Amino acid sequence: MVGMRALVIAAEEGGHGAVEAGTGGFWADTAGIMLVLPFVAFLLILAFGKRLKYKGGELAVGALAINLLWATVLFVLNMTGGVLDQTTFEIARIGSDLVFELGWVVDGLSIMMYFLVNFVGLLVFIYALGYMEGDVRVDWFFAAFSLFAGAMLVLVGAPNLIQMIIGWEGVGLASYFLIGFYWEDLDNVRAGNKAFMTNKVADVGLILGTILVGVAIGSFDFSELSIAAAEHAEALGAVAVAGGLLLFFGAMGKSAQFPLHIWLPDAMAGPTPVSALMHAATMVTAGIYLMARVFPLFQNLAQDTRGLMVVIGAITLFAIGLLALVADDIKKVLAYSTVSQLGYMMTAVAAGGYTAGLFHLFTHAFFKALLFLGAGAVIHAVHSNNMSDMGGLRKEMPTTYWTFVVGSLALAGIIPLAGFWSKDEILATLGHEGYTAVMWIAIAGAFVTAFYMARAVALTFHGTYKGEGHPHEAPRVMTAPLVGLAIPSIFVGILNIPGVDWPGIGNFTEWLGVRVVPMGDYHPEGIDWSLAAIGLVAAGAGLALGWLIFSRDRATQKARDRFEVPALYPLLRQKYFIDHAALGVVGATTGPIARFIDWTNTYIIDGIINLVGGVVKALGEFVYGTIDQRAVDGVFNGLSAVTDGAGSAVRRLQTGRVQQYAAGFVAGALILVVVFVLIV
Amino acid sequence: MLLNQFLVLGAALFAFGVYGLLVRRNVVLILLSVELMLNAVNINLIAFESYLVSAQAVGQVFAIFVITVAAAEVGIGLAIVLMIFRNRKSANVDDLSLMRW
Amino acid sequence: MTFSDWIAEPVNWVFAAIGLAVLFSGFRVVTSKNVVHAALYLVGALAGTAGLFLLMSAEFVAWVLVLVYIGAVIVLFLFGIMITRAPTGLDESLSSDQTAMPALLSAAVFVVMTWASIDAFGTELLATVGEATSTQVIGESLLGRFVIPFEVVSFVLLAALIGGITIARRDLTPVEEEERMSV
Numbered sequence: 032m033v034g035m036r037a038l039v040i041a042a043e044e045g046g047h048g049a050v051e052a053g054t055g056g057f058w059a060d061t062a063g064i065m066l067v068l069p070f071v072a073f074l075l076i077l078a079f080g081k082r083l084k085y086k087g088g089e090l091a092v093g094a095l096a097i098n099l100l101w102a103t104v105l106f107v108l109n110m111t112g113g114v115l116d117q118t119t120f121e122i123a124r125i126g127s128d129l130v131f132e133l134g135w136v137v138d139g140l141s142i143m144m145y146f147l148v149n150f151v152g153l154l155v156f157i158y159a160l161g162y163m164e165g166d167v168r169v170d171w172f173f174a175a176f177s178l179f180a181g182a183m184l185v186l187v188g189a190p191n192l193i194q195m196i197i198g199w200e201g202v203g204l205a206s207y208f209l210i211g212f213y214w215e216d217l218d219n220v221r222a223g224n225k226a227f228m229t230n231k232v233a234d235v236g237l238i239l240g241t242i243l244v245g246v247a248i249g250s251f252d253f254s255e256l257s258i259a260a261a262e263h264a265e266a267l268g269a270v271a272v273a274g275g276l277l278l279f280f281g282a283m284g285k286s287a288q289f290p291l292h293i294w295l296p297d298a299m300a301g302p303t304p305v306s307a308l309m310h311a312a313t314m315v316t317a318g319i320y321l322m323a324r325v326f327p328l329f330q331n332l333a334q335d336t337r338g339l340m341v342v343i344g345a346i347t348l349f350a351i352g353l354l355a356l357v358a359d360d361i362k363k364v365l366a367y368s369t370v371s372q373l374g375y376m377m378t379a380v381a382a383g384g385y386t387a388g389l390f391h392l393f394t395h396a397f398f399k400a401l402l403f404l405g406a407g408a409v410i411h412a413v414h415s416n417n418m419s420d421m422g423g424l425r426k427e428m429p430t431t432y433w434t435f436v437v438g439s440l441a442l443a444g445i446i447p448l449a450g451f452w453s454k455d456e457i458l459a460t461l462g463h464e465g466y467t468a469v470m471w472i473a474i475a476g477a478f479v480t481a482f483y484m485a486r487a488v489a490l491t492f493h494g495t496y497k498g499e500g501h502p503h504e505a506p507r508v509m510t511a512p513l514v515g516l517a518i519p520s521i522f523v524g525i526l527n528i529p530g531v532d533w534p535g536i537g538n539f540t541e542w543l544g545v546r547v548v549p550m551g552d553y554h555p556e557g558i559d560w561s562l563a564a565i566g567l568v569a570a571g572a573g574l575a576l577g578w579l580i581f582s583r584d585r586a587t588q589k590a591r592d593r594f595e596v597p598a599l600y601p602l603l604r605q606k607y608f609i610d611h612a613a614l615g616v617v618g619a620t621t622g623p624i625a626r627f628i629d630w631t632n633t634y635i636i637d638g639i640i641n642l643v644g645g646v647v648k649a650l651g652e653f654v655y656g657t658i659d660q661r662a663v664d665g666v667f668n669g670l671s672a673v674t675d676g677a678g679s680a681v682r683r684l685q686t687g688r689v690q691q692y693a694a695g696f697v698a699g700a701l702i703l704v705v706v707f708v709l710i711v
Numbered sequence: 712m713l714l715n716q717f718l719v720l721g722a723a724l725f726a727f728g729v730y731g732l733l734v735r736r737n738v739v740l741i742l743l744s745v746e747l748m749l750n751a752v753n754i755n756l757i758a759f760e761s762y763l764v765s766a767q768a769v770g771q772v773f774a775i776f777v778i779t780v781a782a783a784e785v786g787i788g789l790a791i792v793l794m795i796f797r798n799r800k801s802a803n804v805d806d807l808s809l810m811r812w
Numbered sequence: 813m814t815f816s817d818w819i820a821e822p823v824n825w826v827f828a829a830i831g832l833a834v835l836f837s838g839f840r841v842v843t844s845k846n847v848v849h850a851a852l853y854l855v856g857a858l859a860g861t862a863g864l865f866l867l868m869s870a871e872f873v874a875w876v877l878v879l880v881y882i883g884a885v886i887v888l889f890l891f892g893i894m895i896t897r898a899p900t901g902l903d904e905s906l907s908s909d910q911t912a913m914p915a916l917l918s919a920a921v922f923v924v925m926t927w928a929s930i931d932a933f934g935t936e937l938l939a940t941v942g943e944a945t946s947t948q949v950i951g952e953s954l955l956g957r958f959v960i961p962f963e964v965v966s967f968v969l970l971a972a973l974i975g976g977i978t979i980a981r982r983d984l985t986p987v988e989e990e991e992r993m994s995v
Contacts, residue, residue, distance in 0.1 A: 688804070688805065689804050690732070690733050690734075690804060690908070690914075693732055693733055694733050694913065694914065694917055697729055697732075697733070697917055697918075697921065698917060698920075701917075701920055701921060701924055704924055704925075704928065705924055708924075708927075708928045708931065712821070712823060712824060712827060712867070712868075712937065712938045713813070713818070713935060713936065713937060713938070714929075714933050714936045714937065714938055715929055715930055715933050715934070715935070715936070716824075716827060716831070717864065717868070717938075718925075718926075718929040718933065719926050719929065719930075720831050720834065720835070720864075721925075722921075722922050722925035722926050722929065723835055723838070723922055724834065724835070724838045724857070725921065725922075725925065726918040726919065726921045726922035726925075727835075727838040727839055727841065727842050727918070728838075728842070729914070729917065729918040729921050730842050730914050730915060730917075730918035731841060731842030733913075733914035733917065733918070734842065734907045734908055734911055734914045734915075735842065735906060735907055735908075736905065736906060736907060736908050737847065737906050738896075739847065739889065739892050739893055739896060740842075740847065740850055740906060742889070742892075743841055743850055743851060743854055743889065744841070744842055746854060746881075746885070747838055747841055747842070747854065747857065750857065750858060750861055753861065753873075753877070754861060754864060754865075757864075757865050757868050757870045757873060758868060758938070760868075760870065760945075761868040761869060761870070761938050761939060762933075762936065762938050762939060763939070764939045766949075767949065767952070767953040767956075767957055768945050768949050768950050768953055769953070771870050771872065771873045771945060771950055772950060772953050772954055772958055774870070774873045775873060775876060775950070775954070776961060776965055778873075778876055778877060778880055778881065779880075779965050779968075779969060780965065780968060781881075781885070782880055782884065782885055782969070782972075783968050783969050783971075783972035784972075785885050785888055785889070786888065786972045786973065786975075786976040787972050787975050787976055787979070789888060789889070789891070789892040789976075789980075790975070790976040790977075790979040790980035791979055792892060792896060793892070793895060793896065793979075793980045794979050794980060796895070796896045797982065802896040805908070
């Protein structure tokens, strides 16, 4: 509180324009309640959940409802005047100057996330009341779900890197519980382990980055870090580069950036509401959030360092998006789509588009949660995840259908739905920052996005029903959240139309800019209609193409579900006079590439490396021919010297024999003792 | 009495514990070895206490803490062993290699 | 201080006797081919340790060790052995065959620790031993300066108690669960 005002003044004196903001008064001082309530709910559900009518679901919903009240009030306060406040409690002191504090920070960025997590979370929780009814261990589900939301709020509210790590690990733990929720099936347990371990790999980056940055700056506090990064960028130099890259590596894990995205599709093993929350507001947004929190650090990095992050984001957004073209499991389509959209956000933030990336995070949360919940409703009705068991559901499930269509259009980026505005801003930012090639990749990605969403809608809701039994529309408790998410999916985009200031409240860019130091990122002055048109054409072409391929010729649809390319090409050539060459390229490259990647999905990294290397065919045949574990490992090992050396060396240590690990532990401890005795 | 006669004895017991920890296959016996190591630690704590002599008997208090935590550890450890045994019909660490590469 | 000086003190005879017994028992704990014997040798090692504590005038801790360890923990171990149906007779497979590396490692542990302590303390003597530390001192220390760790430890014990029950409890089958609910 007091400390924060001092910081604002310090920022002023440092020559940066002060951020105009109030302190939020009562609501900001008590915002910490949002960080605590879900944990209270967690404990209460564990204790009494079994005896309650909804097995503790009402407690989880109640906690988030109260949270949402706080979040909404803060959101409105921030709209009208800006809120900048920080409350911390000292927990421990390391040496004389490093302080470990817990508390909560209230500024434009965290308010946006508070609102998002609580709003989406509340709707998903309500939905889960219907979805999980009669399932096993419902009380444990809601307990872990509350823990999930609570850990995310701790992460979001973190005033310093240490608390962020606490929330970060909490999210990882809760996701482990939830992904492996149906642990009777060993595959689900494996998926949970995979998610946990992949995240752990990245966490090393986060922790090392925290130590490096914290010790160099003398504080773990984000506000001090921002000021130091903004004002003493020169002095930080190498520390900023190394720390930035390490933190970025941490963000790659949670935000599923290539090649650490592998856990996310498997994470579909959990119940659908978990996927919805995980992909929309919690967990995967954590990495982007971390990047945004320490944005001043990245902003001052050299162009080529940031270029690396941009390229990783670009690979993620395009190559992983292609995978969604061939997945049959509807949740996997959406999962790949999430990875791809996270690629957009990461690319944007790394390129310097603080607002652009976060605005996409904001809009994406609404329609991706909507799509997952819609998919959940379908799965609930059909009792299968596979789109080859669906089809023709639009009559039986009208609400689900229309909301799903809204979500798909929003995701595809069709004007004037939410996704259009945020994607357009990302494109504009990339163009402005000089990443022209990446901008075109992003436009191609928009085409792919539209294509797979059209496919998903067509296969799920059109054509003839191919599953067992008679599906019915989901109960009201599940459709209401769908509608509740569809409305913002349509409208939130207009909060940030470039160059538009809404009377009295301004726009999203301003709200998000309420930070200790001004972010100084690029905002488009007005809409670049030519770029918007290109994006729209790409999305429209994707939608149209996907629609044409997958909604026609119902008798043979089942065969075409898997995107049979030989059938695709003649079909298009005979029936539609669209540019043969272009479609030929699309048909002849996209299909095989995507199928190839899907086929080698287990060895996904090789597939994509091959793709990126541009030697798809030659390498593809080689991999096809000798695709046993050893060959795959060989290609993988060639990937990079570091990964190769470290990876294969470390892997051989993983014998699974505890006692060898213990022996290593003893030997290591012994060496440390010798070192200490010799030195001290 | 020398301080070192106790410290060396403690070191020897600790080394035995390490050996047992690494060599034994039965999980219960591994836990026994851990107890041996904790016991060696206690010997050190008490020896240092009577070497340094603090007004509040800090070393002895810590030895009591170690004993308490060791008791908790045995309780949990044996419960886990029981669980593993029930699921896998074996209390042999060589059979527990689910987490390997 | 020479060896003859050392051995001239009667208290060191006691130490030597107890120490050898402890070492032997400790050695047998990790090498015995019989599970039950190993547990019983641990009793011997612990009892010897308690004797050493008495030598160092730590009476209270010595009796705590006897009561808690020998009285409770070892019994728990014996239960564990019985329940996991470890063969109680001779069993060659109790230890793994590869003993060279662990032996080397533990020898290294011993050498390093001995070297470090001799390097640091040489022939330092224990402070005059005689008066046993009164239990009052320990009690005041536990509930005074160390009251928070004390409470934490008691909480850990509680958690271990609950955890032990939860982990070891068999999950009820759905049928049994229903029966339980209906009662």
